[in-house]
Amino acid sequence: MLVAPPRAAQDHAARAMEPWAWRDIGGAASSQGQAAALSMQPGWLKKRHLLWFLLVLVLMHLSQLMAKNDDQRGSWTPPIEPPGSVIVTSLSEGSPSQRSASRASDTPQRQATSAPATPAPAAAITATRQQPPQASGSEAALRQAIQQWSQAWSGQNMAPYLGIYASDFEPPKGLSRTNWVKQRTQRITSKKSIRHEIQNLTVQINANLATVRFTQIYQDERLRARDRKTMHWVWRQGQWQITRETTD
Template sequence: MKSATLKKRHFFWILLVLALMHLSQLMAKNDAQSGGWTPPIEPPGSVIVTPLSESSPVQRPVNRTAESPKRLATAAPATTTAHQLPPPTQASGSEAALRQAIDQWSQAWGGQAIPQYLGMYASDFEPPKGLSRPAWVKQRTQRIASKKSIRHDIQNLTIQFNASQATVRFTQIYQDERVRSIDRKTMHWVWRSGQWQITREATD
């Protein structure tokens, strides 16, 4: 009896060991299958779409190349302004400036703008007929102010330059409510203190 009982126990332990070994092999196989899994390889040209949660931040690449020209363009005007030089001072009057001065003189006379008209004459202007400067100013003021209207036109203008001086000749057409005259006039202008001024004049 004892021998039969021992055989049964021995057989039971053998079955138990075999069952444990089989179970261990099954577990090892499952681990190998789960650890060696690889994602499926998509064919060329396919797109894998992965859903994002609302809380997931989306990072967009910053275009550094596009920002750089903007910064340079913003800084460039300041550099240009800092190095901008003032226009050079004009040493002598141009012909265009002289023509503009002659036109202003004619308009001041025709418009009876006496201060502007007299302001076109230099301080060393030589009045005709030996008049003094105060006597000439008084005479011209009375003659211009006494007229109801004056029309003064210039034709056939010629200009001769000599450094900062110029000789001007033209046909002068003068008319007021009583007199109309056409004369040839010669004037000498000088560039002084940044403007053209009259130093002499004569009517033929």
């Protein structure tokens, strides 16, 4: 008669076989040398394989994106702009030398914008020309005119000499202006050389009229004379002109 083993002996045998049974289910070699099917793997192992597969896909996708970005950075070329254009990029903004150059180029533009407008020199010259002549001449201008008259006489230059006499000049001895011009031209141009000097000059100015007195020294190749001369001048058309003269 067979007697069943005790309950405690059965539980001990079951516990001793549990590791071998799990290994066969997980795909290890069984007692017959065969591997367990994938469908018979536990759920936690299936989830682990799925996570590894997803991680591999994510890493492959990231590597493709990085390779694409590297290609784009390597093939980038700056845009072609017309001469004089300034291209501002993040690189130029980060460079201290380029930031200082940009500030230096902006400074003249700001100064030009804030600088007040000044009249053009041509406009100033035009405005000066349009001003009416002075009502009366100065003593300095009169003394200069006297020196020009004396130098024209010494240089025998008839055009500037006669040009200082006014159109209403009163020739001496009742001569007409035409006859007086002919007489003065013949006397002055016929001399080989003339020296004319002015000494002890006095000037009196009253508005646009002036009276001049001086000692006149005249000399040519034949004659030397020292006379006292009185001349009357008028300020007309922006210059001093002779209206009358007498010699003592």
